[in-house]
Amino acid sequence: MPKVVFGVAKELQELRDNQKRCADQVATPRPPLKTDDNVRMQTGHREWKPAKVVEMTESPRSVIVETPEGRKYRRNSKYLHTTKANIPSENSPTLECESNNAHVPVSNEYQEIAPSEQLKIDAGDDVLKKHFSVGSERTKYTSNIEICGSVVREKLVTRIKSAFAYSILADESCDLSGKEQLAVGIRFSDEDAIVHEEFLGFTELEAMDAKTIANAIYTFVKHQGLNPMNCVSEGYEGRSTMPGKDAGVQKLLRQKYPKALYFHCASHRLNLVVNDLSNVSVIRNTVATIKYIIVFFANLPHAEDMLQMFPYFVKRGGHKKIWWIY
Structure with a gap:
């Protein structure tokens, strides 16, 4: 008869608590939002829209934000990211940003810069701003990246044409x-x-x-x-x-x-086969165990050192004393 394992729920809870404790060691608290903060508001899946905090609420995690069109929304801070970019007005020149379809003000100093780089500068990237302000045209890394990409692609196409x-x-x-x-x-x-x-x-x-x-x-x-x-x-x-x-x-x-x-x-x-095999309990439990192991070692300090010691651990027979809990 299979052996009955007691205390599984308690051990799982201890495992989760340990993972949380390891994650909290490197986590930093998010600074609270204040009135007049410029933010990016999530309006859909991977869609972000510029807005400004106009009013605080009685809830510590919710604020009232206003979009450039004048609409007001109540949003949890989970769906708001602070930014140093200025919220555009009707009188400011704008460009269409490819990354989030949001209008971002364009300063006259950077009219020749790509929209994605302009967004980074407006968001507070001082290193990039200095690079474009002081560096010459030949030193702009965006041009160098495009050139490198073209050279690599041309070499690949030449090899493909010879096939x-x-x-x-x-x-x-x-x-x-x-x-x-x-x-x-x-x-x-x-x-x-x-x-x-x-x-x-x-x-x-x-x-x-x-x-x-x-x-x-x-x-x-x-x-x-x-x-x-x-x-x-x-x-x-x-x-x-x-x-x-x-x-x-x-x-x-x-x-x-x-x-x-x-x-x-x-x-x-192969992915479709694995999904269909999830209906088999043994395979489903095996995949779940692998995921738990990955999460465990991903959140564990010095995990790499422990994995390097695992072959020695198995050689000594220590793995036979472990009860894997699903």
Whole structure:
């Protein structure tokens, strides 16, 4: 008969308390909000809007904020982040920020700077502000990053062009602002028959329908100068927009790449298998135990030192004395 283990709830609570104690050692309390503080207010999933604190409430964690349009909201401080950026008014010049679709005032001193860098400067990045104010055009690191990215991409494209065939890989993702974009990669083999899988870049998506995604992939790959007749396969996830046999992305791209056969992404299939196997109690408990172990060691000080000692611990037979609690 299986052995009955007592005190499981107590040991689990002690484990959680220990994790909390370890996390509190490095955590810092959030400073309280004050009237006239400039904040970013979360209005949706990964969507933030500029606002200003106009009134305190009887609750210590709730305040009244006002948006540039004059609307007032009561929000918990959990959904508010303080910022040094000025809240725009009707008379101030504005630009559209790509990261959160918010209007941010533009100072005349930085009219030639990219919107994302302007937002960082207005938010109080003094190092970046000094870099753009004092440094010459050649020393601006944003230009250097773009140049480095172009050089790396050109070298990758040159290697891909020398291959006799290649495959297109693509998957949707969201940036921190919630904007949909497509990650495009290429899989090919070199002259030594060694398979390579390289990431080429992101392309923005205006919509999530099959036609928009197919056009985005085709435009991106065409811009790299790759021969469409050398494309022999395309790999995406399995939702209906991508593999649809009548109007899916793979069907639309077959008109541009006649040799390209569609393959369901192996990693995505593995993820679907793991999700289905969660219905099996043994596998579900095993996955849960692995997650608990990961969380335990992630929040434990000197966890790396303990993991290095684990092979010696097993060699001495200490692992046989441990009762794993699910």
